[in-house]
Amino acid sequence: MEGRQAGKESKQPSSVSVDLQGDSSLQVEISDAVSERDKVKFTVQTKSCLPHFTQLEFSVVRQHEEFIWLHDAYVENEEYAGLIIPPAPPRPDFEASREKLQKLGEGDSSITREEFAKMKQELEAEYLAIFKKTVAMHEVFLQRLAAHPTLRRDHNFFVFLEYGQDLSVRGKNRKELLGGYLRNIVKSADEALITRMSGLKEVDDFFEHERTFLLEYHTRIRDACLRADRVMYSHKCLADDYIPISAALNSLGVQEVNQLKMSFLKLAEFFERLRKLEGRVASDEDLKLSDMLRYYMRDSQAAKDLLYRRLRALADYENANKALDKARTRNREVRTAESHQQQCCQRFERLSDSAKQELMDFKSRRVISFRKNLIELAELELKHAKGGGTQDTWV
Amino acid sequence: MAAEREPPPLGDAKPTDFEELEDGEDLFTSTVSTLESSPSSPEPASLPAEDVSTNSNGPKPAEVVLDDDREDLFAEATEEVSLDSPEREPILSSEPSPAVTPVTPTTLIAPRIESKSMSAPVIFDRSREEIEEEANGDVFDIEIGVSDPEKVGDGMNAYMAYRVTTKTSLSMFSKSEFSVKRRFSDFLGLHSKLASKYLHVGYIVPPAPEKSIVGMTKVKVGKEDSSSTEFVEKRRAALERYLQRTVKHPTLLQDPDLRQFLESSELPRAVNTQALSGAGILRMVNKAADAVNKMTIKMNESDAWFEEKQQQFENLDQQLRKLHASVEALVCHRKELSANTAAFAKSAAMLGNSEDHTALSRALSQLAEVEEKIDQLHQEQAFADFYMFSELLSDYIRLIAAVKGVFDHRMKCWQKWEDAQITLLKKRETEAKMMVANKPDKIQQAKNEIREWEAKVQQGERDFEQISKTIRKEVGRFELIKYWEAFLPEAKAIA
Numbered sequence: 101m102e103g104r105q106a107g108k109e110s111k112q113p114s115s116v117s118v119d120l121q122g123d124s125s126l127q128v129e130i131s132d133a134v135s136e137r138d139k140v141k142f143t144v145q146t147k148s149c150l151p152h153f154t155q156l157e158f159s160v161v162r163q164h165e166e167f168i169w170l171h172d173a174y175v176e177n178e179e180y181a182g183l184i185i186p187p188a189p190p191r192p193d194f195e196a197s198r199e200k201l202q203k204l205g206e207g208d209s210s211i212t213r214e215e216f217a218k219m220k221q222e223l224e225a226e227y228l229a230i231f232k233k234t235v236a237m238h239e240v241f242l243q244r245l246a247a248h249p250t251l252r253r254d255h256n257f258f259v260f261l262e263y264g265q266d267l268s269v270r271g272k273n274r275k276e277l278l279g280g281y282l283r284n285i286v287k288s289a290d291e292a293l294i295t296r297m298s299g300l301k302e303v304d305d306f307f308e309h310e311r312t313f314l315l316e317y318h319t320r321i322r323d324a325c326l327r328a329d330r331v332m333y334s335h336k337c338l339a340d341d342y343i344p345i346s347a348a349l350n351s352l353g354v355q356e357v358n359q360l361k362m363s364f365l366k367l368a369e370f371f372e373r374l375r376k377l378e379g380r381v382a383s384d385e386d387l388k389l390s391d392m393l394r395y396y397m398r399d400s401q402a403a404k405d406l407l408y409r410r411l412r413a414l415a416d417y418e419n420a421n422k423a424l425d426k427a428r429t430r431n432r433e434v435r436t437a438e439s440h441q442q443q444c445c446q447r448f449e450r451l452s453d454s455a456k457q458e459l460m461d462f463k464s465r466r467v468i469s470f471r472k473n474l475i476e477l478a479e480l481e482l483k484h485a486k487g488g489g490t491q492d493t494w495v
Numbered sequence: 496m497a498a499e500r501e502p503p504p505l506g507d508a509k510p511t512d513f514e515e516l517e518d519g520e521d522l523f524t525s526t527v528s529t530l531e532s533s534p535s536s537p538e539p540a541s542l543p544a545e546d547v548s549t550n551s552n553g554p555k556p557a558e559v560v561l562d563d564d565r566e567d568l569f570a571e572a573t574e575e576v577s578l579d580s581p582e583r584e585p586i587l588s589s590e591p592s593p594a595v596t597p598v599t600p601t602t603l604i605a606p607r608i609e610s611k612s613m614s615a616p617v618i619f620d621r622s623r624e625e626i627e628e629e630a631n632g633d634v635f636d637i638e639i640g641v642s643d644p645e646k647v648g649d650g651m652n653a654y655m656a657y658r659v660t661t662k663t664s665l666s667m668f669s670k671s672e673f674s675v676k677r678r679f680s681d682f683l684g685l686h687s688k689l690a691s692k693y694l695h696v697g698y699i700v701p702p703a704p705e706k707s708i709v710g711m712t713k714v715k716v717g718k719e720d721s722s723s724t725e726f727v728e729k730r731r732a733a734l735e736r737y738l739q740r741t742v743k744h745p746t747l748l749q750d751p752d753l754r755q756f757l758e759s760s761e762l763p764r765a766v767n768t769q770a771l772s773g774a775g776i777l778r779m780v781n782k783a784a785d786a787v788n789k790m791t792i793k794m795n796e797s798d799a800w801f802e803e804k805q806q807q808f809e810n811l812d813q814q815l816r817k818l819h820a821s822v823e824a825l826v827c828h829r830k831e832l833s834a835n836t837a838a839f840a841k842s843a844a845m846l847g848n849s850e851d852h853t854a855l856s857r858a859l860s861q862l863a864e865v866e867e868k869i870d871q872l873h874q875e876q877a878f879a880d881f882y883m884f885s886e887l888l889s890d891y892i893r894l895i896a897a898v899k900g901v902f903d904h905r906m907k908c909w910q911k912w913e914d915a916q917i918t919l920l921k922k923r924e925t926e927a928k929m930m931v932a933n934k935p936d937k938i939q940q941a942k943n944e945i946r947e948w949e950a951k952v953q954q955g956e957r958d959f960e961q962i963s964k965t966i967r968k969e970v971g972r973f974e975l976i977k978y979w980e981a982f983l984p985e986a987k988a989i990a
Contacts, residue, residue: 120576233596327839334832341825354809424953467855474858 125149128241128246128261131159135231139163140192142238146261153262160263164191167238173256174245181409181447182454183251184462186244187398189237197227215347222340222379229383240395274276291408304452310459311407318400325393332390333381344373379485388477396466403462410455413448420444637663637742639757644727647678654678657731659738661757673758682734685756689741692750704777736890737838807904812895819888826871826878826885833874840867905963912955919948 125148132143145159171188174180201223204216246253349368420441427437508820524562643658660674840863926941 316849317846320842320849324842324846325840327835327842331835331839334828334835338825338832341821341828344821345818345825348814348821352814352818458668468610471858472857474862 110134126246126252128239128242130235130242133231133235135192135194138236140231142235144242144261158262160261162260164189164238166260168242170245170256170260171241174254175347177254180251180254182406182458183248184399184402184406184458186241186248187395187402189234189241192229192231192234194227197230201227212347212351214345214350218343218347219340222343226336237395239360255328291411306456307407307410307452314400314404314407318397318404321393321397321400325397328390328393332382335378338377339375339382342371342378346371346375346402347430362414377484381481384477384480384484388473388480392469393472396469399462399466403459406455406459407456410451411449413444413451417441417444417448476477637661637748639735639742641731641738641740642730654680655727655730657734659757668754668758675757675759677756679730679734681756682737685741685752686737688752689750692752729882732883733886733890737885740894805899808895808898808902812892812899815888815892815895817884819892822885822888826882829874829878833871833878836866836869836874837871840864905959908955908959912952912959915948915955916949919945919952922948 127147130142131145131146134141140163142162142164143159144162145157146153147157149156168188173183174185201220204219204223245254245257251257334360346368349371350365420437424434424437424441429436529644638661640660640662641657642660644655645657647654647656656676656678658674659677660672715809741753844860844863845868847856847861847863850856850859922945923939926938926945929938929941
C-alpha cells in the first residue's frame with residue numbers, strides 16, 4: 101500500500117513526551133516519511149550551528165535499519181557504557197493492518213456498500229495512525245540522542261545525520277539475529293551468575309535500591325502495557341461493531357414506513373455517532389496511555405541494561421583485585437595486574453557516577469512524562485464523557 | 496344504547512377495510528355515560544377492551560378535540576357501523592398514527608356485549624407521543640407480571656417456579672387480581688395448546704421462549720454464579736413478554752386454556768413439552784416433514800397481497816437476523832472490554848505501588864481506581880440495555896418465524912383444496928364411466944362419493960378463504976404490535 105505522509109511532524113515530541121530541554125544547538129526532526137511496499141523512508145532534517153557540520157541545515161533519507169545500526173553502534177561503544185542508551189525504535193509493522201485491508205478487499209457479499217466504505221475508512225485511519233506512531237518513535241529516538249550532552253557528540257551520529265548517501269547498512273540477516281538473541285540470553289545468565297553465585301556485595305545503597313526498583317518496575321510496566329493494549333484493542337473492536345449495526349438498522353428503516361422508519365433511521369444515526377466517539381476514545385487511550393507505557397517499558401529495559409553493565413564492571417573490578425592479590429603473592433606480573441586493576445577500578449567508578457546521574461534523570465523524565473500524559477488522558481476522557489453525555493439526553 | 500350497536504355487521508367489515516385503516520384513523524366508539532376520567536392515560540391499545548369503564552378515558556391532551564367528536568360519532572354509530580373511511584374523516588386526529596385494529600374482533604365478543612350494557616370496543620389512537628408517554632405496558636386492563644423465580648425441588652428434578660400475577664378488570668376473570676405459580680413447561684404447554692387450536696386457522700400465535708438444556712441444568716445443579724442468575728432473569732423477562740403478547744391478542748384472550756393457565760392454582764403437568772419425550776420427537780419429525788413439503792408445494796399465488804407480504808417478511812427476517820448477530824457481537828465485545836479494563840486497573844495499581852515517586856504513585860493508583868469504577872459502571876449499564884435489545888430482536892425473529900408458519904399453513908390448506916378438487920374430478924370421471932357401463936349400484940356409490948367430495952371441495956375452499964382472511968387481519972395486527980413493542984426498548988436503550 102502506497103501512502104505518503106506529507107506534511108511536517110509537529111515540532112514537539114509527540115505522545116511519548118520525553119522532556120527535551122536542552123540547547124538548541126542541535127535540532128533534529130523527521131520532516132517527512134514515505135511508506136513503500138516493504139519499508140519506510142524517513143527524511144531526517146537537522147538544524148545545527150555546531151562547527152562540526154558543514155551546513156546550517158541539511159537533510160538525509162534514512163531507513164529503519166540505519167536507525168538500528170546507529171543504536172547498536174552506541175551500545176557497543178565502551179565509552180557509553182555508563183549511560184542509558186535511548187531504546188531503539190520498533191520496526192514499522194503494517195502487517196496486521198495490511199492483512200485486514202486485504203481481507204476486506206476480498207469482499208464479503210453480505211456487507212452493503214456503505215458498510216464497506218466505512219470499514220475501509222476505519223482501516224485506513226488505523227493504518228495512518230500506525231504510520232504516525234512509527235514516525236514519532238523514530239523521531240524521539242533521534243531527539244533524545246541529540247539532547248544528551250555526551251551522546252550527541254558521537255561520530256557515528258554525525259555520520260548518520262549528515263552523510264548524504266546510503267549508509268549501506270543491511271538489515272540483520274538471520275544469523276545475526278540469532279546471534280543477537282543468544283547474546284541476550286548470555287547476558288541475562290551472566291547477570292544472574294554475578295549476583296547470586298559470586299556473592300557480590302553492592303557497596304552503594306543507592307544502586308541496590310535502584311536495582312530492585314527497576315526490576316520490579318520493569319515487569320509491572322510490561323504487564324500494564326500489555327493489558328492496556330488489550331483494553332485498547334477491545335475498545336476498537338467495540339467501535340467497529342457499531343458499523344454493521346447501524347447499517348442493518350438503516351436498511352430496516354429504509355424498508356419500513358411511518359414511525360418505525362423514523363425511529364430506525366434515528367437509531368442508526370445514533371449508533372454512527374456512538375461509534376465515532378468510541379473510536380476516538382480508543383485511539384486516545386492508545387496514544388496517551390499505552391504508548392507511554394510501552395516507551396517506558398523499553399526505557400526501563402535500557403536502564404536495566406545500564407545497571408547490568410555497571411555490575412559487570414564491578415565484577416571485573418573484583419576479579420582484577422583478586423588477580424592482583426594472586427599476582428602479588430606469586431610476585432609475578434604484578435605490574436600488569438596492577439594496571440589492570442586500576443583500569444577496572446576507574447571504569448567502575450566512572451560507570452557508577454554516570455549511572456547515578458542517568459538514573460536520576462530517568463526518574464525525573466519518567467515522572468514528568470507520566471504526569472503530562474495522564475493529565476492529557478484525563479482531560480480527553482472528560483471531554484468525551486461530556487460529549488457522550490449529550491447523547492444520553494437525545495431520544 | 497349498546498344494544499343498538501349490536502353486532503356491527505361484521506360482514507361488511509371486509510379485510511380490505513383494513514388497508515384503508517392503515518392511514519391511522521381514530522375510531523372512538525364508547526358510551527358517553529361511562530366516561531369517568533380515568534387516572535392516567537390509558538396505554539395505547541390496538542385491541543378493543545372488553546370492559547370499557549376505565550378504558551374509555553380521556554385521550555391525551557393533544558386530542559381533547561376528539562371528545563366532542565365522540566358524541567357525534569356515537570350518534571352516527573347507531574346508524575352505520577360499517578367502517579367506511581369517509582365516515583371517519585371528521586374524527587381524524589391531527590397526528591398521523593399507525594393503523595388501528597378495526598372492529599373485526601368484536602364479532603367474537605358480540606354475544607358478550609349483550610350481556611353487559613356498557614361495553615363497547617374502544618380503540619385508541621396511537622400517536623407517537625402516546626407511545627412514548629405510556630411506555631409502561633398497561634394493556635387495556637389486563638396486566639401480567641412474571642416474577643419471583645424460585646427454585647423448587649432438588650437435583651435433576653428441580654425446576655424454577657415463577658409467579659404469574661394478573662391484574663385485570665375484565666369480567667371474564669373471576670377476580671380482579673390473582674396470582675399463580677407456574678413452571679416453564681407449563682408455559683410451553685400453553686403454547687402448544689394454543690398453537691394446535693389456532694395456528695391452522697391462520698392466527699399468529701406468539702412463540703414461547705426456547706428451552707435451554709444447558710441453562711436449566713446449571714440452575715438445577717445449583718450453581719450460584721452470575722451466569723445462572725442471568726439466565727433465570729432472561730427467562731423470566733422472556734416469559735413475561737410472551738404472556739403479554741399472548742393476552743394482547745383478542746382471540747387468544749378468549750381462550751379457556753389461557754384463562755385456566757392464568758387462574759387455576761393447579762395445572763395438569765404438560766408432559767409432552769419435555770425435550771426428550773415422545774411428543775418432542777414426534778414434533779421434530781413433523782417439522783422435518785413440513786420442511787420437505789414446503790419445497791414441493793408450488794402454489795400459484797393468486798393474491799398479490801400475500802406475495803408481497805411474504806416477501807416483506809422474508810426481508811424483515813433476514814435483516815433482523817443480521818442485526819441480531821451484530822448486536823450479539825457487540826454485547827460480547829463489551830463484556831471483553833469490561834474484563835480487560837478490570838485487568839488493566841489491577842496492573843496499574845501494582846505499578847503505582849512500585850513507583851517510588853510518591854505523587855506519581857498516588858496518581859497511578861487513583862487512575863487504577865477510576866478505571867475500575869468506569870469499567871463497572873459504564874459497561875454494565877450499556878451492556879444490560881443491549882442485552883434487552885438483543886433479546887427483543889430474537890423474540891422478533893421467532894415471531895416472524897411464527898408468521899411464516901402461518902403462511903405455510905395457508906399453503907397447506909390450499910394444497911388440500913387442490914387435492915380435493917382433483918379427487919372430485921376423478922370421482923366425476925368414474926361416475927361418467929359407470930353411467931356408460933350402466934351399473935346402477937356402482938353409480939349410486941359413485942354419486943355418493945361425488946357428493947362427499949364436492950362437499951370437501953367446498954369446505955376446502957371455504958377454509959382457504961377463511962384462512963386468508965384471518966391471515967390478513969393478523970398480519971395487520973402484527974405490524975401494529977411491532978411498532979409499539981419495538982419503540983419501547985429503543986427508548987430505553989438509547990439512554
